[in-house]
Amino acid sequence: MITLDKIRTEMEQLLEAEKNLRYVEVRADSLEEALADAAAQLETRPILLEYEVLEQGFNGFVGLMKKPWFIRAYQNAASLKNTAKKKKGEDILAGALEDDGKPKDVNGLFFVRHFGSQINLKVIPPVGKGVPVNIDDVMLQLKRSDTLSLEEDIVKKTVEKGSDGEYIPVGLYSHNQAGDASFYVDISADEMKAYIVATAPAVGGAEISSDRILRMLDSQRVVAGINKEFIDTFVDTPVYDTPFLVAEAPAPVDGRDAYIAYNFETDRSKLRIKETESGQVDFKELNLIQNVIEGQPLAQKIPPERGKGGKTLFGRYLEAKNGKDIHIPMGKNVTLDADGRTVLAAANGQVLLVNDKITVEPVMELDAVNIKTGNITFLGTVIVKGNVEDGFDVHASGNIEVHGSVGSSRLEADNGDIVVSQGIMGKDKGFLKSGKSLWAKFIQNATVEAEEFIIVHDGIINSNVTANKKVLVQGKRASIIGGHTFATEEIHAKNIGNSTGGSETILEVGFDPKAKKRNDELIESQEKLTKELDEIELNIQTLQNQKKVRKTLPHDKEESLNALIARQSDIQAEMDEITSEIQELQAYLRELKVVGKVSASGMVYAGVKIFIRDVKEEVRTETKAVTFFYENGFVRYGKYEPPSEEDAKRSPDGYSTN
Structure with a gap:
């Protein structure tokens, strides 16, 4: 049986869902462009959008009677929930980590606020080696002269485990409604920012809760840019008699124009003189020429970005300009890659800008x-x-x-x-x-x-x-x-x-000539090795004779003998290789026609x-x-x-x- 209470509950749930629902209204030449624009504004992908067509577009005939598409696009509820979870997790992680990714040491915090006739407690646990909240400090603030009752078990549990960023009712106080804090909403002339200006509560009066602020914004028809973080900050640490920002509508962001990313230095004055290994400047190596080889990427056009539309606090769509496209400045001896955006060298030579065009010069005149x-x-x-x-x-x-x-x-x-x-x-x-x-x-x-x-x-x-x-x-x-x-x-x-x-x-x-030069070099090397080998063999013979007479050699001479024998073996192997190469070269020179x-x-x-x-x-x-x-x-x-x-x-x- 459908009761009035059930209908009221469902209506409240529907209203809450509609508050969280994000949508934009977009005009574009085609449905695909409209969805792409909406996705950019909602920071999601077109596949995650749901939309309704407000006005169907028409391509026209021979360029006449053309009519744009007009749609209202919504972010899919499931993806919206995932985005919110992801953002919350990122915010928590960012706040808990140092710049190098290590955990910060943050002390625990608590806040006591009086909303309506209830006493509310919010506890943020410590991070890292931070100091936890002291139960005695909390009780000292909770037990005011107007406190009627406290749920001490709930207080103790909340202090131990935290309150997940929410205010938990923990007791009652003697509420004087006439002393409640008051505030009003001040909206900027361009409808892009909303401030609240609050007056402090009198003795026994209630403080301002986030729900009161949200209801006030809703009554003012503010539907975009509401910043829950700003509102929570105000509730935790109220600022009275001073405008406090609680909503900021997303301003339109014009798309970036296309540009050319050069892989070479276009300003010749920035080409630097080379230094030698000792750090001295080598004025012969001015490094003024930027050589490239055929097929080398020289530059790439970065395409323009679509503008990201904004909207006012009241949900009115604000158009953004799309970035402007540009032509790729192609000069001589360059070509485009298959992607249509990357400029390649079509020849070996020097890359430079000639009349602002990318050019490869295969001939350098000095x-x-x-x-x-x-x-x-x-x-x-x-x-x-x-x-x-x-x-x-x-x-x-x-x-x-x-x-x-x-x-x-x-x-x-x-x-x-x-x-x-x-x-x-x-x-x-x-x-x-x-x-x-x-x-x-x-x-x-x-x-x-x-x-x-x-x-x-x-x-x-x-x-x-x-x-x-x-x-x-x-x-x-x-x-x-x-x-x-x-x-x-x-x-x-x-x-x-x-x-x-x-x-x-x-x-x-x-x-x-090359073969003869190599032959002469080998013969010279052979002569040097032969001379070295004769000296080594004489030294080996001398040490071996000493060893026969003395039966043993001092440690240093034994090491010298072993080193000489090893070098003798290396020279013999090297000479065998040289002799073989000389024979091949001389045979080649003799057979030369x-x-x-x-x-x-x-x-x-x-x-x-x-x-x-x-x-x-x-x-x-x-x-x-x-x-x-x-x-x-x-x-x-x-x-x-x-x-x-x-x-x-x-x-x-x-x-x-x-």
Whole structure:
């Protein structure tokens, strides 16, 4: 049977549920957008929303008569309960822990308040090593002159176990209703904040409970932003005759605009000079170039955020702006990843902003390489319009082109050519290494290596030059004077050596320079190890003879003997490996099919030493227009053979011979 009391109870429960129910009203172009906006405002996911359509939207026809959707969305009751539990747990945990996650030591607290005609007690237990609430202190506050009765058992139990943050009735007092505390609600002009202004109770009057505050807010039609924590704080520690904030409506929060997150430094002034290991500043390492490789992520667009709508204390919805989208600033030699937001390098080179666009430059142009630029390391081609000054380095993965001259510097082109228009003056310190070929007007007092050709216009003077194919000196003054010139296939020049003697001129062809260099290094190592082994064997023999005579050795000499025997074994193993590698290299050099030849269209002066394969020929008298070649184990003199037409016209990739 349905009774009036049952209906009243159900209505009260329904009213309480409606008070806790959170909802927003949203307009959007589509239902999906409306639900996403509502979920952002309610701090949940669209799947956890329940909603009702207030006005159905319409996409329109050819852009005309378009109508937005208007919905009211509610947070699912179960998820709302879970959110509240989670927040309460987080608040308790945050309050009980130090910044490092360790428990705080917090003393217990208690509050005695008079609501209506009841005496109420709230007890907060201690945390960590905090001091618990003292029952005597509690009883002292409870036993006022107007106290009528106390439930001491309930008081004792509450003090021991706490009251779960609630006020527990523990007795009665002589209530003077006329002396009750009073308050009123003051709402700000923008309807976003609500304050209470309270007057202290008179003797025997009741204090203000949280229920009284909630009822007053309800009577003022405040439905949003009610802060239970603020209200509980007021009840625990009342503030009289001063506005106290109890409700603050959620203000709208505009969505953040899209932006570009760069993976490189866009402000070149922030690039720092490198320091050496000792902490000193190395002004040659200015660190101004930001090298990237093909496929490397350079930047990413962070998409805009949806705005989070707010509402007033009375539940009126406040619109928020969505963040603005932006275009990705794409320059040259970059591409987008499959996600449509990540910018990738489409080539090796230097990444920088050119007219605010992300760009990869595969070619770096410099007026010069000096103290202003520092050393250059670049994943691409480097073009120097002036000189590379003494003591500065250029390292590139592509070509290196120098329109001026190169001093006592180090240039390395890993996979490209090196072109020096005005020549190389190495001052016995310069080093150039090309992954392909090298062109220069002249080479003087430098070390030069190339995987393919070395082509010089005027001459090679007192330098160590190595080419895995050919060395071609082809100008009017094309001479090789002094130094050591290697080539696997051929060496061509006009004049070789010097009529006045001076520096020794050595030319070698018909072998792999790298293999021969390695062979020479191994032979040198073998000689050093042999010498060390002879000394060790002599020391071992001496100690062993002493041991035979004395039957025993002092501890330190015994240790020395063992160490020498161990080193002897290591050297023998190392020498076996070296001998095996030398045999392999020498077999390779003997079987090398390239015979090799040296040609001079002009004069070859006396004293020049020529090695073809393993055969040495020292020129005794001046010889003109000659080609030296290998035949039947000897170096022969033949008629001059000019370089092939292809070699004579050879030029760097991307350059002409003009």
